Amino acid sequence: MKRALITGITGQDGSYLAELLLDKGYEVHGIIRRASTFNTGRIDHLYHNPEIYGKKLFLHYGDLADATQMVKLLYELQPDEIYNLGAQSHVRVSFDVPEYTADVTGAGAVRILEAIREAGLVKKVRFYQASSSEMFGKVQAVPQIETTPFWPRSPYGCAKLFAYWLTVNYRESYNLHASNGILFNHESERRGETFVTRKITRAVGRIKAGLQENLVLGNLDAQRDWGYAKEYVEMMWIMLQQDKPDDYVVATNETHTVREFCQVAFDRVGLDWEKYVKYDARYERPAEVELLIGDPAKAKKQLGWEPKVRFKELVEIMVDHDVKVAENERKIREVTGAYTAPSYLA
Ligand code: NAP
Numbered sequence: 001m002k003r004a005l006i007t008g009i010t011g012q013d014g015s016y017l018a019e020l021l022l023d024k025g026y027e028v029h030g031i032i033r034r035a036s037t038f039n040t041g042r043i044d045h046l047y048h049n050p051e052i053y054g055k056k057l058f059l060h061y062g063d064l065a066d067a068t069q070m071v072k073l074l075y076e077l078q079p080d081e082i083y084n085l086g087a088q089s090h091v092r093v094s095f096d097v098p099e100y101t102a103d104v105t106g107a108g109a110v111r112i113l114e115a116i117r118e119a120g121l122v123k124k125v126r127f128y129q130a131s132s133s134e135m136f137g138k139v140q141a142v143p144q145i146e147t148t149p150f151w152p153r154s155p156y157g158c159a160k161l162f163a164y165w166l167t168v169n170y171r172e173s174y175n176l177h178a179s180n181g182i183l184f185n186h187e188s189e190r191r192g193e194t195f196v197t198r199k200i201t202r203a204v205g206r207i208k209a210g211l212q213e214n215l216v217l218g219n220l221d222a223q224r225d226w227g228y229a230k231e232y233v234e235m236m237w238i239m240l241q242q243d244k245p246d247d248y249v250v251a252t253n254e255t256h257t258v259r260e261f262c263q264v265a266f267d268r269v270g271l272d273w274e275k276y277v278k279y280d281a282r283y284e285r286p287a288e289v290e291l292l293i294g295d296p297a298k299a300k301k302q303l304g305w306e307p308k309v310r311f312k313e314l315v316e317i318m319v320d321h322d323v324k325v326a327e328n329e330r331k332i333r334e335v336t337g338a339y340t341a342p343s344y345l346a
């Protein structure tokens with residue numbers, strides 16, 4: 001039985017990856033942060049399953065800012081694969097907390113890489129770094145591929161670039177099996193609620209259910225290459241099964257504006273988006289990434305990976321989910337008169 005360690009297991013990707021690895025027969029360990037509120041909503045179905053938790057899935061308190069705990073865990077667990085998905089992952093927020101973002105999203109990767117050396121795991125372990133299309137930022141070529149020069153536009157992008165190069169550096173310096181997945185935006189019904197796609201689909205559900213009046217957004221002209229998260233985590237695993245580590249763009253090679261996302265999402269429930277979407281400059285970023293579109297040809301050629309879920313289907317999966325969530329919340333409110341339902345229930 002292979003043993004994997006996931007940082008960021010409570011996040012969108014971490015939860016899907018944990019499911020995938022459990023399905024493949026792995027023993028899965030995840031690092032979670034102590035919080036004053038519940039932060040395991042996305043993996044509660046695994047945590048509360050007595051056949052899984054404590055048998056195949058184990059959670060450990062830790063933090064990417066805490067190197068000592070990382071070394072201790074790696075000594076104890078001796079994992080075969082490590083997936084570093086933990087991060088302060090919000091681009092807009094990274095302008096508010098640049099130093100914290102550098103520490104967790106950037107230096108967090110070094111802490112794991114050094115812990116691998118410290119625990120004597122360089123020959124044994126395989127390492128995946130969650131790199132990002134945000135590293136392309138002010139894009140120097142269209143579409144972006146693995147060799148496109150980077151030009152990050154946010155503290156988040158800069159931190160990810162640091163972690164990207166450290167991953168390459170440990171591969172070259174110590175022969176570590178370390179790979180970067182350069183993942184373009186990927187979304188799902190588990191997407192964090194302050195990222196634009198989920199903010200839109202939640203609003204659509206809530207407006208339809210009469211729980212919300214309008215939706216306030218920033219730049220509608222930004223273009224993104226949006227794929228489905230469930231498919232993207234599979235690529236993380238595939239990369240670590242190769243004899244040779246490498247770096248891969250994971251994308252759909254299609255791009256759409258935030259405006260188009262709104263149109264398709266509101267259309268799904270028969271509403272006219274222009275009547276509900278308002279603008280507020282506070283959702284703009286000091287420097288914007290205007291256009292992202294990735295060509296995953298290398299992933300297709302070398303690893304046989306291709307995305308299946310396309311833009312319209314992705315929007316519809318998310319809207320349909322959030323319509324149900326909002327409808328449940330409306331019913332609960334009717335009975336209790338109170339706001340109660342966490343959005344990821346149902
Ligand atoms: P996410 O939903 O924001 O999840 C981030 C995870 O990191 C959460 O489990 C979070 O824990 C954890 N985390 C945050 N700060 C931490 C810290 N100090 N120590 C340990 N863990 C910490 O992100 P995601 O969308 O799943 O993305 C997964 C990874 O891929 C991230 O590194 C992200 O930057 C990167 N990425 C994402 C995309 C995308 O489009 N989704 C694209 C490219 C790259 P809590 O639950 O406690 O907050």
Ligand code: F7E
Binds near residue numbers: 283285
């Ligand atoms: O913004 C525009 C915003 O926050 C997308 C992260 O997973 O993907 C994600 O980063 C676009 C931007 O994602 C609002 O200006 C307009 O142009 O959903 P987002 P992101 O910044 O692309 C990359 C690949 C990652 O690696 C990151 O971790 O939408 N936008 N109005 C808005 N964005 C937000 N959040 N909220 C708005 O109201």
